[in-house]
Amino acid sequence: MAKEFYSDLRLGILGGGQLGRMLIQEAINFNASVSVLDPDENAPCKNLCDHFEVGALDDYDTVYKFGKRVDLLTIEIEKVNVDALEKLEEEGIIVYPQARIIRLIQDKGLQKEFFKQNNIPTAPFQLISSRDGLDNAKLQLPYIQKLRKDGYDGRGVMKITNENDKAKAFEAPSLIEKWIDFEMEIGVIVARNQNEEVKAFPCVEMEFNPEVNLVEYLISPSLLPHDIQQRAESLAIKIAEDLQIVGLLAVEMFLTKDGEILVNELAPRPHNSGHQSIEGNITSQFAQHLRAIFNLPLGETQCRTNAVMINLLGESDFQGLAQYVGLEKVLEKEGVYIHLYGKKYTKPFRKMGHVTIVNDDRAKAIETARSVQDILKVIA
Amino acid sequence: MAKEFYSDLRLGILGGGQLGRMLIQEAINFNASVSVLDPDENAPCKNLCDHFEVGALDDYDTVYKFGKRVDLLTIEIEKVNVDALEKLEEEGIIVYPQARIIRLIQDKGLQKEFFKQNNIPTAPFQLISSRDGLDNAKLQLPYIQKLRKDGYDGRGVMKITNENDKAKAFEAPSLIEKWIDFEMEIGVIVARNQNEEVKAFPCVEMEFNPEVNLVEYLISPSLLPHDIQQRAESLAIKIAEDLQIVGLLAVEMFLTKDGEILVNELAPRPHNSGHQSIEGNITSQFAQHLRAIFNLPLGETQCRTNAVMINLLGESDFQGLAQYVGLEKVLEKEGVYIHLYGKKYTKPFRKMGHVTIVNDDRAKAIETARSVQDILKVIA
Known part of the structure; x- marks a missing residue:
């Protein structure tokens, strides 16, 4: 440069x-x-x-x-x-990431076609231009309808279970995708710089809040068998290389009940599924993104310890000037890192911050995270 | 609050x-x-x-x-x-820290008298109002003359070894202090909040650059015998409690060759001797200072791993728009964290940034730090 x-x-x-x-x-x-x-x-x-x-x-x-x-x-x-x-x-x-990659990833239809063209395993899908397309769907119920564009943080996604659901389906260009009854959702963040150096962060396990389809809970590192983690990491690296992206690429994947890995979605940027890296890994995803776009040597990605990340979402019944109940109490606990996002107003399920809990004892980290979740609330 | x-x-x-x-x-x-x-x-x-x-x-x-x-x-x-x-x-x-504490610490003469009044071990000293005071000094040569006020980053300190040096001594209110041929300089940072909770960070070992009297090199945690570390930490806690400070207090100490600990100087704020805590300890000194002044529970201070911190000083022969030679090369190394301070211009020995190297293998951390020191230069 x-x-x-x-x-x-x-x-x-x-x-x-x-x-x-x-x-x-x-x-x-x-x-x-x-x-x-x-x-x-x-x-x-x-x-x-x-x-x-x-x-x-x-x-x-x-x-x-x-x-x-x-x-x-x-x-x-x-x-x-x-x-x-x-x-x-x-x-x-x-x-960085390059405009063509952002264009591809903006459109979940193009994203899926890219997976297909590059032999990247993903759930079977079909593109439709409007609700009417559901009548000719080759996929069997249940399936997921996703808007091709502008879906974000769980919006623009709907499960179609029966004929009645079809009337409520999105009336817009979308894709329908086979409903995957997955074992677990996992994520790998990978970075690539202009020198074509590529490094993946260790695989993390995610738990979603089904009500709002947001990551509620994330554990790093994953305890899945080594070969599954390695497949997930290799797959993420392959995608970064197929795209020739410069910057970070977050790859969300389903691990199916029979051990298959299916790529769900991509994000060409720092991602919610990498927040634990700030305290949990040698290099944080944010430092890594800067190293990648500045064409600096990429940092090591190993875990320093166990880290559990929980999103701090606005409570469902509150809207207005944000108040954080229980902050002092959670700061008494071992290995708790609070990240508030500087948002003055809360609303239901708004991402107001996150908390990372680190501990060399994994069970302890999870236990602390559960109790932080019970204590810490964003109200108005 | x-x-x-x-x-x-x-x-x-x-x-x-x-x-x-x-x-x-x-x-x-x-x-x-x-x-x-x-x-x-x-x-x-x-x-x-x-x-x-x-x-x-x-x-x-x-x-x-x-x-x-x-x-x-x-x-x-x-x-x-x-x-x-x-x-x-x-x-x-x-x-926070309280005005009276800043007033006390601004004046190295008052600081020394505070040590004396509170039975805090410190090198023997004598206050003088001008250079003439050296003629009646009860201390034997060699000793150190320190300006009572405005000394900073090694300025305002002079060693008086012989009669000739006296002519070059500072002509201002100062203190003279017995020259301590110490084994090692050590530091403990302690935090205290309004609830009177007090926590010390583990003791660190410092190496000074004698040319400019700045910390050049810092290793955490110290490998000194447990009882010495415990004495240093207890002493730092005692001083914070004697002062009833709210916020951080950095305590610089000499470990003498016969195992005595003498308090050298205090700083009522985050300090250069705590920079390694950002990556090296569970809580960083900066987070701890905020917890203390916000009257939040103090964070744990334990080391997460070995950390070596080196100051990135402007090279002695350069002045002008700063350039960082070797940055990319040091970023290739394991566990290297660069902190640049956003200063546009460099001058000889100006603090332009610092680098922390972490490694579970202490010898490896030191070796990497030495090589970072060789490679990374701030020139103009």
Whole structure:
């Protein structure tokens, strides 16, 4: 890179939420000069960067003009204007992950077709252009309908179990996917830099909150048999290499009851399933993303100890000025790290922070995490 | 505290250097709203806080007015206007560490007298009001002359070995102190909160660069015999309790060749001798300082592994726009964490950053640190 990351290189981040915030916490160590674009004037990154701009991430002109201010552009959310990113790439701005990858991953239909073309195991699927497509579905019930675009944090996903559900189905381009009664959801985050160095983080196990389809609970490292973990990690590395991505790639996978691994979804950025790496691994996912996009040697990814991560979601019955009940009590406990996201207002299931619990005794880490979950609540 | 640290509490930091910067990196996790005062318009904290103000830290009006903006005021440097802090305390602003403690520690003469009054072992000393006082010194040569005020980062300290040195001695209120031919310099950082909970970090061993009297090298944990470490930790706790400090207290000590521990100096704030705690201990000194001043339960201080910290000082022959030679090479190494301080310009021996190396194999950590020291240079 012509400019030095530690001095004159201007880094732009599209999105100023918690992922950007944690990325900035790391970027400080690298002296990066950071600009952030976000539609929310009170975004979590607001006062933590050299330049904060309020603007729509899906607007061509806004993204284009913002991009022209910086040397290297990255994202913390996929839903950005990719036409502007392609134009910026043409004009010599470095965009990592590359615009074509963001375009691919924005569309869950294209994502699935990419899996198919590259022999990446994934649940059988079918693309449909509207609800009517369900009538000609070749898949048997039950299946999952997913909007091709704009699904996020569990939204845009629906289980179709019977004929009655079809009337409530999304009326938009979507895909339907065989319902996988999986054993466990697992995740691998992989990083790749311009020098084509690739490193995967150890596999983690996730537990979802079925009500809102958000990660509720994550355990690192996984205790699955070595060969399963190795397959998951190899698969994630293969995908990063097939894509030739520069930056982080989070790969969410299903482990089926008969030991098969199916790729569920990709995210080309730091991801909720890697938050435990801040305290749990030698290199955090945020430091690794910066190393990758700055084309620095990638850091080691091994676990330093057992880590359990729980998302701190707004309680379902509360909306308004956030209050954190039980914070002092959980800080009395062993190995508890609190990360609040600087959001003034809570609403049901809003991600307000996360807590990581580390312990050399895995059972102890899980026990502490359960009790943190019982004690700590975000209300208004 | 009437206000909640995670929402409406406004935290002010006097000083916007690297210590403030690393404190902010932690404060982000607590949702703290941070204001910073520093005389340098390009201070390392400049773009990382809600409010950054340029102003003199030793000016009464500037500090007073800044203090009135916040609910809780802390410091990252002792050289601040204490009269203003006392006035602010009277008017209900919380100042941690307390103004009286900053006043005491600002004056190395008062510090030494405090040690004497509280039976805290320290090198024999004598206060003098000017160079002439050396003629009536009861201490035998060689001794150390220290300015009572404004010494910092090795400045204001001089060894007087013979009669000729006396002519070059400082012409200002100072103290002279018996020259201690110590075995090793050790440090303990202790935290105390308003609830009177007190916790010490494990003892660390320091190696100084004799040319500039700055910590060059720090190893954690110490391998000294258990009883010595325990004495050092108990001594640090006693001092924190004698002072009734709220916040962090860094205690620098000499271990003499016959196993005696003598207290050298205090700093009522995060300290260079605790930087390794970010990656090396369960709680970092910065998180601990915040827990202490927010009156939260203190975090555990145990070492997670061996950590060696080296200061990244500007090379002696360079002045100007900073360049970091060898950064990529050291990032290839195992367990290397780089912390750059966001300083645009380097000058000889300026603290530009630090590097922490962790490794479960202590010899390996030291070996890597030595090689990082050889490779990584700050030039212009």
